[in-house]
Amino acid sequence: MMHPGHQLSYAMWAMVALVLVLVALRLYTRIWIVKFVGAEDYMYAWTGAFFLCFAVFIQISVQYGLGQNFWKLSIDESSNAIFWTYVANSFAITGNAMAKLSMGLFLLRVVQVRWHKTVLWVAVVVTAATSIALTIMLWNQTTPIRASWDPLRTPGTWNLRIQPMSVGLGVWSSICDFFFAIFPWVFTQSLPIPRREKFMLAGGMSLGIIAGACGITRTVVLSRLNVFNYTLNFVPYFAWAGAEIAVAMVCLGIPTLRPLYLKTRGFAGAYSSHGQNSHANELPRFVMYERKTSYLPPPAHDSKFSFSFSQRRTEDNVTKPAPVRQMKSRNDSLEDIISNYQDRDAGVIWIKKEVRVQKDVVEWPLRS
Template identity: 25%
Template sequence: MPTAQFEDLLVEMLAHPPNPNEPLPLANRKETIFGSAITFLIISWLAVALRLYTRLWIVRDPGLDDLFVTLSAICNTVATSFVLISVKYGLGRHFLYLPVPSMTKYFLFFYVENATYVTQTALIKISLLFQYLRIFKGGFMKWMSIAEIAIIGIWGFTFGFMAWFPCFPVKGFWNRITTHPTCYGFGFHDAESFVVTFEVHTAMNMVFDLAVFLTPMVLFKRKELKRKNFLALTGVFTIGAIVVFTSIWRMISIVETRAATDPYIDFTWWSAKAVILSCLEINLAIICASMPIFWPVFEKSLAHIFVTREVHIMEHQRLDDRGAEYELERFNSYTGSKLERGESIKSSSGASETLKRERTTDDPDPFAHYKDRFVIELVDPLAGGNTKSPGVETKIKGPPRSKWKI
């Protein structure tokens, strides 16, 4: 913007000065900006780290989707860092009441924030589409994903160039007094072109978010989709829906304030809400793109930590021809008589219940029981037979194996 135009801008701002005692909105407070930006940045990087660990060390199958989501996370970190620094130089306060050095610093930080944001909006969408290509190996859905990659790539390159080179020379964006730059689009050559550029990019970003979100919905039509996979996809698409909602909310805030120029020009005051929504949108998109990769492995690890097993205990007893227990009979140690089922063994003389094995004293072969077919099947694994073993049998049933595929 030529110097004269910048001076006209200052004159217009002085003609409509804001109330210096105006209550600070919630979105403009330092704790709100820091709390939302830092919290979601940490969560998104945790998701990216788990994703990369899964792809590089567990399944050992990295791809372009991992590269693009990593680049998006790096851009997100740079943008968030400059957002936090810009709070010191006026973000959330009235621009007109800032010192001149702070105004210059804010424009510099806004330049980096805006350029990285525009770049990462394209990178995260391309990452998701490359991820879809792992699922759609052929047919219409594969070519649709490729077409979306091409269209979003052109869109991202066009607006990315406009964001990184809004003025010639570039430093004229934040130093308009000593330089005489030629600016356009995001460079604020005039208020109208600046507003239109922001609104067009925000509207197209929202449309592409919706298109990328709806592309894999065809997976819900698969008949072989298991209940567990259905719930997992529902969770992922829920986060995706929140991303789309955040994008729509950001567009509404930009339209309402006409890119921080209405009801009066105040870049630092009106842009605070849009900046927070921009951070939330990108962080949630990164989390949404990473969850399908690391969650199956994470869930499996939790299953090993919180072990749950179903234990069934069954008792098998061998009965004789009379239906009595063959191996163990219950006798009253005081009287020597056999106890019937349910009979009490208590007596006034303090008798106790013991377990005895019946023996035949006139048996000519004291080792005859080793020739019993039942005993042979217990000690000889090759004897065969269907006789059930006496005693206690324990069966342990574990949880079903996961049907996830990464």
């Protein structure tokens, strides 16, 4: 019968394959379809790399004896097995925090209310600080340091108990998972969009509640472990630690693949016009008619199109716009939908007695 160490390594590599596929698909979507890569995308990719390192070092530890009875291993085997689990656990702690930071950075880019940003920054900073602190404490449990993974040959003094602190971080990690899952329901309620789209946006970003459930399970398992048979008893902890990161990566990756899904369905060239333009290949054009005024109206802010007005007047006292030469293609990703509805008035020119605006369209080829 396969011993627990081999079961753990097979499960790890299956999760690594899934995570790396999601990382590749997300980067492809952001680089080639959306044509924008944010800080949260880099953080997501680094999380995938850290998870790969976690699986590699777990595999090395299994080769030395992780998953077997500590008291049946040689001193060299048990020492090396514990040491490489320390290395793996460092990547697990950091990778878990990076997954949450990826979600936090995404939300910080789309929320507008000050207290929303403040709460998100607190969650991001506390998560990063506690993860760094726990990683440092993991490697400084004893004096000398080697005594923590080679206790049978290296006498030393234990400076702290890492297990209760790990349980505390696990509790905070689960709280963050649930917070990032619930928070989208708070700020999307203020968006002036149909209820169906609110459910779609908030639901897509709330899959992290599954990662929170894995975090709770990992924390409960860790609180009940007996450290005196480390190489055998800690296998479930590492399994749930890997599962928590993998599930978080799935929950973070799937919502961002919407543009890729639209491309496969033939909607890759969607523009965020919100029904103002019935043809996807038509670019709105505005013509300004000047009334009795000796000055130009204040420039209008528009986040979707660029306008260039010439200063020549025709016989009809009309100022005609110069031809628009370029337009940036936007795809229907989650942040696009949110930002479009938050700035839904950004493309409106407000008129105060001086001018009136007429909308026309000009043919414009879509870019793939």
